[in-house]
Amino acid sequence: MAKVIVVTSGKGGVGKTTTSASFATGLAMKGNKTVVIDFDVGLRNLDLIMGCERRVVYDFVNVLNNESTLKQALIKDKHCDNLFVLPASQTRDKDALTEEGVERILNELKKDFDYIVCDSPAGIEKGALMALYFADEALIVTNPEVSSVRDSDRILGILAAKSKRALNGDEPIKEHLVITRYSPKRVELGEMLSIDDVKDLLGIPLIGVIPESESVLSASNSGVPVIHDIDSNSGQAYADVVDRFMGVNLPLRFLNVEKKGLLSRIFGN
Amino acid sequence: MSLLDYFRGTRKPSASVAKERLQIILAREHSGREEPDYLPALKKEILEVVSKYVSVDLGAIQVNLERDENCEVLELNIALPEHRERDSQKRELVAHD
Numbered sequence: 001m002a003k004v005i006v007v008t009s010g011k012g013g014v015g016k017t018t019t020s021a022s023f024a025t026g027l028a029m030k031g032n033k034t035v036v037i038d039f040d041v042g043l044r045n046l047d048l049i050m051g052c053e054r055r056v057v058y059d060f061v062n063v064l065n066n067e068s069t070l071k072q073a074l075i076k077d078k079h080c081d082n083l084f085v086l087p088a089s090q091t092r093d094k095d096a097l098t099e100e101g102v103e104r105i106l107n108e109l110k111k112d113f114d115y116i117v118c119d120s121p122a123g124i125e126k127g128a129l130m131a132l133y134f135a136d137e138a139l140i141v142t143n144p145e146v147s148s149v150r151d152s153d154r155i156l157g158i159l160a161a162k163s164k165r166a167l168n169g170d171e172p173i174k175e176h177l178v179i180t181r182y183s184p185k186r187v188e189l190g191e192m193l194s195i196d197d198v199k200d201l202l203g204i205p206l207i208g209v210i211p212e213s214e215s216v217l218s219a220s221n222s223g224v225p226v227i228h229d230i231d232s233n234s235g236q237a238y239a240d241v242v243d244r245f246m247g248v249n250l251p252l253r254f255l256n257v258e259k260k261g262l263l264s265r266i267f268g269n
Numbered sequence: 270m271s272l273l274d275y276f277r278g279t280r281k282p283s284a285s286v287a288k289e290r291l292q293i294i295l296a297r298e299h300s301g302r303e304e305p306d307y308l309p310a311l312k313k314e315i316l317e318v319v320s321k322y323v324s325v326d327l328g329a330i331q332v333n334l335e336r337d338e339n340c341e342v343l344e345l346n347i348a349l350p351e352h353r354e355r356d357s358q359k360r361e362l363v364a365h366d
Contacts, residue, residue: 146287153295190282197288201295 002110005117006135006173008159010151012122014143015180018216019238020119021049022227023139026242028083029227032114035074038088039131040121041096047087051078051223061089064101070108079228084113097130106134124158133164137174139241140204143181144193149201152177156202176207178241183212184257195255208241210234211254308332315345323349 007020017038024036038046041061047053052075058068063086070086077083089096109116120131132138138159142152159173160166166173179198186192199206210216215232219225227242229235233254240250312332319325331346 146291149291150294150298153298157299187284190284193284193287193291197284201288201291 002113003115003136004106004110004134005115005137005139006120006132007117007139007141008120008128008132008155009141009148010122010124010128010155011143011148014141014148015178015210015216016122016141017046017049017119018220018226019139019141019178019180019210020046020117021225022235022238023242023245024115024117025077025080025083025225026227026239027115027117027245028077028080030242030246031082033082033112034115034117035084035086035109035113036117036119037086038119039097039127040119041088041092041127042090043121044088044090046085046119047075048223049220050085050225052085052087053223056087059087059089060105061092061096063105064096064098070105079224095126097126099130099133102130103134124154128155129158129162132159132173133162135159135163135173136165137176139176139178139207140202141178141180142198142202144179144183144187144195144198146193149193149198152202156204175204176245177202177204178208178210179206180210181212182209182255184255188257195252206252207244208237209252209255210237210241305334308334315347319347325349 005023007016007023009016017040020036024034028034036046036050037060038044039060040046044056044059047056055075058073060073062068063070063073074084074086077085106116118131118135121127132155140152140155142148156175159175163173165171177199179195182195183192187194193201195206195209211233213226213232213234215229216226216234219229219232219235225238226232226235227238230239237254240253243250312330315332316325316330319330325347329348329350331344333344333346335342335344
């Protein structure tokens with residue numbers, strides 16, 4: 001049975017699309033047939049992060065309105081045979097997403113795919129609600145920073161109250177915390193909330209920590225999800241997230257400050 | 270932390286301030302989450318009814334829901350404007366069961 005996973009956060013700019021792109025890519029690299037859907041109608045960006053922006057012909061809203069078939073709108077990834085992207089519409093407004101329409105498309109996708117990753121827009125408006133409504137599991141992307149933590153907490157409240165599973169009284173959505181832009185050095189200096197702080201505050205199980213890294217920007221510059229950058233810390237950290245999601249037990253990595261020489265220890269930077 | 274920072278003396282780490290603030294605000298927001306959805310609509314409709322008879326403004330009604338282990342108390346508080354008559358008595362609307 002296909003699984004629907006929403007990548008959400010409430011706050012914008014914390015790494016939802018980066019996480020969606022790498023997570024979906026990682027699932028596909030493990031041999032799962034995966035589709036990643038951009039729910040950010042009007043502010044399409046997943047196509048850029050996935051590097052398929054020039055191949056967008058039809059979009060999510062076209063399929064909803066029966067202006068194209070699902071097959072015509074799905075874009076096959078350049079790197080993975082098992083991976084497809086369903087881009088958001090750039091021109092329509094977010095009211096284009098209806099519960100019936102989204103459900104119809106998800107049901108159609110469930111016949112062909114193992115995993116359906118829904119990249120949520122920021123906020124708690126229609127687009128974000130539609131992205132999480134049908135979810136079986138959720139990745140909550142959080143920066144170790146006050147506004148991000150508060151908004152993630154708010155989104156957890158919405159998952160528990162307004163999702164289909166919640167409204168039907170089914171088993172609740174399985175939640176996973178992904179901490180992004182983590183800087184061990186700043187945590188050591190007491191300038192940034194630690195992993196334990198964020199875990200305590202949000203009270204959901206942690207599935208991975210993505211360190212702050214230059215490779216994330218260069219990956220989005222070139223339109224190749226950072227998980228393909230296997231030499232980078234953040235690429236490896238995303239690969240770990242995918243493994244843990246698939247049930248592999250792995251220790252957390254990249255949580256400690258890289259060792260410095262004696263001189264820089266004495267004089268600082 | 271470098272040795273120089275150590276001798277300069279350090280401020281209270283801002284991360285612990287962040288955590289304390291978040292603990293407080295999240296606890297408060299969680300208690301608000303328990304509030305039933307109908308409260309705002311209830312408040313609006315009561316205000317409409319009351320304003321048919323007395324001119325009251327939007328801030329004049331307070332609706333509180335308190336919950337103990339085995340009972341819920343819905344508390345309504347309506348502040349009526351001062352009476353315009355010469356003696357300018359304060360009137361109170363008293364609700365009986």
